[in-house]
Amino acid sequence: xxxxxxxxxxxxxxxxxxxxxxxxxxxxxxxxxxxxxxxxxxxxxxxxxxxxxxxxxxxxxxxxxxxxxxxxxxxxxx
Amino acid sequence: xxxxxxxxxxxxxxxxxxxxxxxxxxxxxxxxxxxxxxxxxxxxxxxxxxxxxxxxxxxxxxxxxxxxxxxxxxxxxxxxxxxxxxxxxxxxxxxxxxxxxxxxxxxxxxxxxxxxxxxxxxxxxxxxxxxxxxxxxxxxxxxxxxxxxxxxxxxxxxxxxxxxxxxxxxxxxxxxxxxxxxxxxxxxxxxxxxxxxxxxxxxxxxxxxxxxxxxxxxxxxxxxxxxxxxxxxxxxxxxxxxxxxxxxxxxxxxxxxxxxxxxxxxxxxxxxxxxxxxxxxxxxxxxxxxxxxxxxxxxxxxxxxxxxxxxxxxxxxxxxxxxxxxxxxxxxxxxxxxxxxxxxxxxxxxxxxxxxxxxxxxxxxxxxxxxxxxxxxxxxxxxxxxxxxxxxxxxxxxxxxxxxxxxxxxxxxxxxxxxxxxxxxxxxxxxxxxxxx
Numbered sequence: 001x002x003x004x005x006x007x008x009x010x011x012x013x014x015x016x017x018x019x020x021x022x023x024x025x026x027x028x029x030x031x032x033x034x035x036x037x038x039x040x041x042x043x044x045x046x047x048x049x050x051x052x053x054x055x056x057x058x059x060x061x062x063x064x065x066x067x068x069x070x071x072x073x074x075x076x077x078x
Numbered sequence: 079x080x081x082x083x084x085x086x087x088x089x090x091x092x093x094x095x096x097x098x099x100x101x102x103x104x105x106x107x108x109x110x111x112x113x114x115x116x117x118x119x120x121x122x123x124x125x126x127x128x129x130x131x132x133x134x135x136x137x138x139x140x141x142x143x144x145x146x147x148x149x150x151x152x153x154x155x156x157x158x159x160x161x162x163x164x165x166x167x168x169x170x171x172x173x174x175x176x177x178x179x180x181x182x183x184x185x186x187x188x189x190x191x192x193x194x195x196x197x198x199x200x201x202x203x204x205x206x207x208x209x210x211x212x213x214x215x216x217x218x219x220x221x222x223x224x225x226x227x228x229x230x231x232x233x234x235x236x237x238x239x240x241x242x243x244x245x246x247x248x249x250x251x252x253x254x255x256x257x258x259x260x261x262x263x264x265x266x267x268x269x270x271x272x273x274x275x276x277x278x279x280x281x282x283x284x285x286x287x288x289x290x291x292x293x294x295x296x297x298x299x300x301x302x303x304x305x306x307x308x309x310x311x312x313x314x315x316x317x318x319x320x321x322x323x324x325x326x327x328x329x330x331x332x333x334x335x336x337x338x339x340x341x342x343x344x345x346x347x348x349x350x351x352x353x354x355x356x357x358x359x360x361x362x363x364x365x366x367x368x369x370x371x372x373x374x375x376x377x378x379x380x381x382x383x384x385x386x387x388x389x390x391x392x393x394x395x396x397x398x399x400x401x402x403x404x405x406x407x408x409x410x411x412x413x414x415x416x417x418x419x420x421x422x423x424x425x426x427x428x429x430x431x432x433x434x435x436x437x438x439x440x441x442x443x444x445x446x447x448x449x450x451x452x453x454x455x456x457x458x459x460x461x462x463x464x465x466x467x468x469x470x471x472x473x474x475x476x477x478x479x480x481x482x483x484x485x486x487x488x489x490x491x492x493x494x495x496x497x498x499x500x501x502x503x504x505x506x507x508x509x510x511x512x513x514x515x
Contacts, residue, residue: 025513041376063289
C-alpha cells in the first residue's frame with residue numbers, strides 16, 4: 001500500500017492501472033477497495049502534479065543560466 | 079645429388095656465367111632471397127580482385143605500374159573490414175614483402191607481393207577505422223549502460239546539446255510541442271561540425287548530466303556527411319556518454335552513416351523531432367485525459383463500494399422487521415382460517431345437533447307412539463284374552479265342534495250333526511249324539 005516505491009510518474013501510472021484493474025475485477029473487499037481508492041487518489045494527485053509541472057508553458061534556459069541558479073541556490077542554502 | 083650433377087648438361091660455349099644449375103634449385107633459392115628483402119608498405123588501387131578458399135589475389139596499381147599481391151584469407155578476415163570495403167578501385171595501403179612460388183613439375187611458378195596487413199585509405203579508411211572502433215567499444219560493453227538506464231516517461235527538465243542557431247533547435251521544440259510538453263529546456267550549445275567539436279560536446283553533456291534536475295539529454299544535429307558527423311564518433315565522447323547517469327537520446331546520424339554516439343546512446347533517432355518525442359514518451363494531453371478518466375473510475379469504484387454495501391446493510395436491517403411482519407400476517411391469516419374453520423365446524427355441529435335432536439325427537443315420538451300402541455295392544459290382548467274360549471274351557475266348560483271345527487251352538491244343531499267333538503281345556507273328545515226317542 002505504500003506509495004514510496006512508485007514516486008515517479010511511470011511508477012505511479014503503472015500502480016494506478018494496477019489498482020483500477022484490481023477494482024474492476026470486483027474481487028476486492030470493502031476495506032481493500034477503500035484503501036485502494038485512497039491510494040489511487042493520492043497517485044492521481046501526484047500524476048496531475050507532474051503533468052501540471054510540464055504544462056505551464058515552455059521555459060528555456062541556457063546551461064550557464066541554470067548553473068548560476070543552482071550555485072545561487074546552494075549559496076542561499078549555506 | 080651426385081647423380082644429378084652427372085646429368086647436368088654442358089654450359090654454353092664461350093659463356094663466362096656460372097652454371098648451368100637446375101631451375102628448381104634456382105627457384106627455391108630465388109624464393110629464399112626474395113623473402114629476405116626488406117618488408118615495406120605500398121599504396122595504390124586494388125584491381126582484378128579475386129578470392130579462393132585460402133587466398134585473396136589482386137593487383138596493386140597506380141599510373142606507373144602494378145604488383146601482383148596475395149594475402150592469406152584468414153589475415154584479410156581478421157582485419158574486420160565491412161563487406162564491400164575492398165573492391166576494384168579501392169585505394170589501399172598494404173604491408174609485406176616480395177615472395178615467389180617456385181611451382182612444381184605441373185604447377186606454374188608465380189611472383190607476388192605477400193600482403194601481411196592492409197588498410198583502406200581515403201573515405202573507406204574512415205569507415206574502416208570507425209568499424210574497428212565500433213567493434214572495440216561494443217566488445218568493452220560500452221553500448222549497454224545507457225540502454226540500461228531508466229528513461230522517465232514524463233521528464234520535467236530536458237537538456238539539449240546542439241549547435242546554436244541550427245535548424246535542429248527548432249526541430250527539437252517542434253517535437254516537444256507535438257507531445258504537448260511545456261517543461262524546462264536547458265540548452266547546452268556546442269559546435270557540432272568538425273572533429274575538434276567532440277570535447278566541447280562531451281563537456282556540454284557532462285555539465286548537463288551534473289545538474290541533478292536534468293532528467294534526459296537530447297543530442298541533436300541536422301545530419302551531414304560522415305566527415306561532418308565524425309565528431310560524434312570520437313572515442314572519448316563515446317566513453318563519456320556511456321558513463322553518464324542520465325539517458326541520452328541521440329539524433330545525429332542517418333541510417334546510412336550511423337555514428338558511434340548513436341550506438342552508445344540510450345536511444346538513437348533519425349531526426350531531432352523524433353529525438354524530442356523519444357525524450358518525452360508520454361503524450362501530455364492524452365495522459366491528462368487518461369488521468370481524468372482514471373480518477374472518475376476510482377471515484378465510481380469508491381462510491382459504488384459504499385453505496386452498494388449500504389443498500390445491502392439497509393436491506394439486511396429491514397429483514398427482521400419484514401420477517402416479523404410476514405410471520406404476523408401469516409399468523410393472522412391462520413387465526414382467521416381457524417376462526418372460519420371453527421365457525422364452519424360449530425355451524426356444522428349445530429346443524430348436526432339439530433338434525434340429531436330432530437331425529438331423537440322423532441324417535442321419541444315414535445317410541446311414545448309405539449308405547450301407546452303397545453298399551454292398546456295389551457288392552458286389546460287383555461280384552462281378547464277375556465273373550466278367549468280357552469279361558470272358558472279352563473273354567474270347566476266344553477266347546478262342541480262339528481266335524482269341520484265349527485262351533486255347535488244349539489241342541490238342534492247338535493242333533494243335526496250326530497257326530498261332534500267336545501273340546502275341553504286340556505284336550506278334545508269325539509262324541510255321538512243319540513237321538514231321543
